Structures are given as structure tokens and as C-alpha cells.
Amino acid sequence: MALSDIFFYLFAALTLFCGLMVVANPLSRNPVTSAIFLVLTIVSMSGLFVLLHAFFLAAVQILVYAGAVMVLFLFVIMLLDLKEEERRKFKVISAGIGALAVFGTAAIFLKSIGTTQWKGAAPTIEGSTVALGKLLFDKFLLPFEIVSVLLLVAMIGVILLSRKELK
Amino acid sequence: MNLLAASVDLPSLPPVGLQHYLAVSAILFCLGVLGVLVRRNILVMYMSLELMLNASNLALVAFSRFNNNLNGQVMVFFIITVAAAEVAVGLALIVALYRKRQTAHVEDLTTMKL
Numbered sequence: 044m045a046l047s048d049i050f051f052y053l054f055a056a057l058t059l060f061c062g063l064m065v066v067a068n069p070l071s072r073n074p075v076t077s078a079i080f081l082v083l084t085i086v087s088m089s090g091l092f093v094l095l096h097a098f099f100l101a102a103v104q105i106l107v108y109a110g111a112v113m114v115l116f117l118f119v120i121m122l123l124d125l126k127e128e129e130r131r132k133f134k135v136i137s138a139g140i141g142a143l144a145v146f147g148t149a150a151i152f153l154k155s156i157g158t159t160q161w162k163g164a165a166p167t168i169e170g171s172t173v174a175l176g177k178l179l180f181d182k183f184l185l186p187f188e189i190v191s192v193l194l195l196v197a198m199i200g201v202i203l204l205s206r207k208e209l210k
Numbered sequence: 211m212n213l214l215a216a217s218v219d220l221p222s223l224p225p226v227g228l229q230h231y232l233a234v235s236a237i238l239f240c241l242g243v244l245g246v247l248v249r250r251n252i253l254v255m256y257m258s259l260e261l262m263l264n265a266s267n268l269a270l271v272a273f274s275r276f277n278n279n280l281n282g283q284v285m286v287f288f289i290i291t292v293a294a295a296e297v298a299v300g301l302a303l304i305v306a307l308y309r310k311r312q313t314a315h316v317e318d319l320t321t322m323k324l
Contacts, residue, residue: 045225051226059237059238059241062241065245065257065258066242066245066248066254066261072251074253074254074257077253078257081257088264088268091268092268095231095271097271097274097275100271103287107290108260108293111294112294112297115298115301116253116257116297116301119304120253122308123304125251125253138247141244141248142244142247145243146240149237152237152239153237156229156232156236157229159229161229166276168280170274174280179284182284186288190288193291193292194291194294197296197298197299200299201298201302204303205306
């Protein structure tokens with residue numbers, strides 16, 4: 044058993060455990076706890092990206108998700124006063140039905156993944172910054188520019204939405 | 211990477227392949243769906259959406275690695291960018307909604323009128 048396999052099982056277990064804690068933490072229903080566990084999920088998932096040799100994406104995952112996005116989440120959580128939310132009673136029946144549907148979906152997913160014959164080509168690519176940059180500025184130049192326009196649109200939209208008097 | 215290739219004597223689990231990563235991705239996606247269905251706090255529901263996006267990212271990177279094709283990773287890069295924009299707009303909407311209604315609980319938000 045290679046060391047990378049051990050790291051896979053470690054990071055996979057960490058990702059799934061923290062993901063479960065985001066949605067169903069038995070000790071706390073505070074959104075701040077969920078946000079912190081989401082950060083842990085994202086960090087351990089970037090460990091999985093490193094194991095898949097996607098080094099650039101692992102760095103971007105930590106910088107953008109664990110950095111920018113989660114700080115935004117925490118800002119908003121702090122901005123809203125959510126004390127009252129924790130005292131809501133938990134609707135067991137609807138939650139149970141939802142969980143049943145999700146377990147069915149998960150069973151179908153895992154069954155189909157398990158029964159498919161995946162072709163076993165030896166992986167050789169490296170998701171290095173150079174390789175991704177060459178693709179991004181050559182083959183995917185137009186989508187890249189469109190995404191930059193999308194970010195501008197999102198920025199203007201957010202400024203418009205967060206004005207004092209919203210019409 | 212010599213360190214990662216070194217072998218260790220441990221009880222034999224199957225060697226990690228594409229299906230392992232896909233299984234992790236599928237379970238993570240289902241956890242996200244569970245969060246959206248079960249939790250009623252709009253912020254936690256939003257975090258569950260992020261969880262689902264991350265699960266799809268993991269599947270794309272795994273496919274990219276095991277098919278020797280970098281296009282999947284470029285796709286993940288775009289997904290991360292769009293998700294960042296989406297989070298900014300979505301959270302601005304939640305804040306605007308909270309200013310009007312003083313709640314972040316979806317069961318209080320059942321009418322379209324402000």
C-alpha cells in the first residue's frame with residue numbers, strides 16, 4: 044500500500060466527516076460552526092487535489108474558497124443576528140423523509156460507480172500552473188475573458204444590492 | 211514525489227483509483243443535498259450548495275487525472291470563479307432580505323412580497 048493511498052484515505056475521511064458536520068452537527072446548529080467545518084472540508088479537499096497532482100487547483104481552492112469565500116460567509120453570519128435561529132425546533136418527519144431520499148440517491152450513485160468498468164490508463168498528467176496557464180490563455184481564452192466580465196457583473200450587482208434603500 | 215510512492219506495510223486496502231475519488235465525490239454531493247433538504251437556515255443551505263459544487267469539482271479533477279486530459283481542470287477553475295461570483299451575489303441577496311424581514315429562516319420567507 045503506497046503512502047499516497049494512506050493519504051487518500053486520510054483526506055477522504057476528513058473531507059466526509061467535516062462535510063457531515065457542516066450539515067448535521069449533533070452538538071451545535073450554529074451557522075458559525077458549519078462555516079468553520081466547511082473551511083476544514085475545503086482544506087482537506089485541496090489535499091485530495093494535491094494527491095491528484097492538481098497543484099494549481101489545490102492552491103486556488105485554499106486561496107479562493109477557504110480564504111475569500113469563507114471570509115465573506117463569516118462576515119455575513121456576523122452581520123446577521125442569528126441567536127434566535129438556534130432555538131427553532133427540528134422537524135423530525137420532514138428531515139427523515141429528506142434523509143431517506145438522499146440515501147437512496149447515494150445508493151444509486153455508489154452502486155453505479157461500483158459496477159462500472161473504469162478503463163485503467165496510467166495517469167501521467169500534472170496540473171501544474173504552467174500547463175494550466177498555457178491551456179487557459181490559448182484554447183480557453185474566450186471563456187476566460189467571459190468569466191472576467193461575469194466577475195465584473197457580479198461586483199456591480201452586489202454594489203447595487205447592498206445600497207441603503209433597496210427598491 | 212518519491213516520498214508518496216514509498217510503500218508501507220499495512221493491511222491491504224485496494225489501490226486507490228478513479229472510483230474511489232468518485233465515491234468520495236458522490237457521498238459529498240449527497241451530503242450537500244441532505245443539507246439543502248434538511249436544514250432550514252438559509253446560510254447553512256447556502257453552505258451546502260458550496261459543498262455540492264466542491265463535490266463536482268472533485269469528480270472533474272479525478273476524471274481529468276485518470277483520463278490524462280487537462281481540460282477538466284480548466285473547467286474546475288471556471289467553476290471556482292463562477293462560485294465566487296455566485297457567493298458574493300447570493301450573500302448580498304441574503305443581507306438585503308434580512309434587512310427587510312429580520313430573519314434568515316426559510317420557513318418565514320414563504321411569500322414573494324417583501
